[in-house]
Amino acid sequence: MAHDSIQLPCGGDGACMRCKVTPPTEETLTCSICVAPWHVGCLASKPKTLASTLQWHCPDCSGDPLLPPSIATDGSSSELFVAIKAIEAGTSEWES
Numbered sequence: 001m002a003h004d005s006i007q008l009p010c011g012g013d014g015a016c017m018r019c020k021v022t023p024p025t026e027e028t029l030t031c032s033i034c035v036a037p038w039h040v041g042c043l044a045s046k047p048k049t050l051a052s053t054l055q056w057h058c059p060d061c062s063g064d065p066l067l068p069p070s071i072a073t074d075g076s077s078s079e080l081f082v083a084i085k086a087i088e089a090g091t092s093e094w095e096s
Helices: 050-054 069-073 075-089
Strands: 028-030 037-039
Antiparallel strands (some): 028 037
């Protein structure tokens, strides 16, 4: 599986949003910040030690989303990404 595209967590149904597989519990990592489960097989950067999995931060929380060039350069996708990040940061013009 190529790891050069955007990374996505597992959804509410437990299936990885990237590869669509429902990994067993032992093949998922839970972010210590947002508590989202992630499929280890689809992570571009895996924890190096067992101890590091206890305080693991997902790509979203660590600030390392690894956006593919198509999203970073496509105008409409880029605008959507900027809007999402503004909402997350609480600086959206949509909020009253």
